[in-house]
Amino acid sequence: MDASVQLLALASDDVRRRLEPRLRPLRARKGQTVIGVGAYPDDVLFIIEGEAEVALHAVSGREVSVRRLGPGDIFGDLAAVDGLPRSASVVALTELRLSALTRADFLTCLGSSPEAGLWLSRRLVSEVRRLTDKVFELSALSVQARLLCELLRLARAAGCTGASMVSIRPAPTHAVLASRIAAQREAVSRELQTLAGRGLIRHDRRTLEFPDLEALEREVSRVVGVLAEPIVSRPGFPPARAS
Numbered sequence: 001m002d003a004s005v006q007l008l009a010l011a012s013d014d015v016r017r018r019l020e021p022r023l024r025p026l027r028a029r030k031g032q033t034v035i036g037v038g039a040y041p042d043d044v045l046f047i048i049e050g051e052a053e054v055a056l057h058a059v060s061g062r063e064v065s066v067r068r069l070g071p072g073d074i075f076g077d078l079a080a081v082d083g084l085p086r087s088a089s090v091v092a093l094t095e096l097r098l099s100a101l102t103r104a105d106f107l108t109c110l111g112s113s114p115e116a117g118l119w120l121s122r123r124l125v126s127e128v129r130r131l132t133d134k135v136f137e138l139s140a141l142s143v144q145a146r147l148l149c150e151l152l153r154l155a156r157a158a159g160c161t162g163a164s165m166v167s168i169r170p171a172p173t174h175a176v177l178a179s180r181i182a183a184q185r186e187a188v189s190r191e192l193q194t195l196a197g198r199g200l201i202r203h204d205r206r207t208l209e210f211p212d213l214e215a216l217e218r219e220v221s222r223v224v225g226v227l228a229e230p231i232v233s234r235p236g237f238p239p240a241r242a243s
Helices: 003-010 013-022 077-082 103-111 114-140 143-157 174-181 185-197 213-232
Strands: 024-028 033-035 043-049 052-057 063-069 089-092 096-102 166-168 208-210
Touching: 003 013, 003 043, 003 103, 003 114, 013 096, 013 103, 043 103, 063 174, 077 103, 077 114, 096 103, 103 114, 114 143, 143 174, 143 185, 143 208, 143 213, 174 185
Parallel strands: none
Antiparallel strands: 024 096, 033 089, 043 096, 052 063, 052 089, 166 208
């Protein structure tokens, strides 16, 4: 469901009637930078269709993938709330269809009812939990374990459940996976070959398949250890989207 519709439905009646006509439709091309790091906030954007990547770039040119966004996600909300420059860039991975509210209208909507403010609070809490998982992974896990966690994210986001099989097409490249887990591309390629040899995944240049989600979950639990349970069993773990 379009998050802008969810938010406006929770606003007070007078604010909803005033803001609905001011919700602007936008489109972005594949590869387009929708917002750039360091820009000052003007709009909050809601994804209706398509996918985008939130990323940071080091002075060396290395890209660090922060998270994947898809339908129902929003961005620009942090800068709208605190008024500081954008903390990351957002690039369209596919054609994007969006809706936008100005920062002022977004804040008016949040302040119009307790339910609207709680809606954003819940989204921010979910993000804090996701980032907590990510800090643990990057600090304590091997490349193999980090890759397994990322693959489990992709499988669940693509709708894989139980022993069913799901395919992701186009598959994320080895370089993209390496960026997401802070690893070298060569190390990711080796680990993918190992996992394919064990039957946990099937992959080629365009497709990534997960034959058995339960087997993948068991492997994540095995390599992560005693801290795996709250990660693996968390509803929607982890909240990322497939390519």
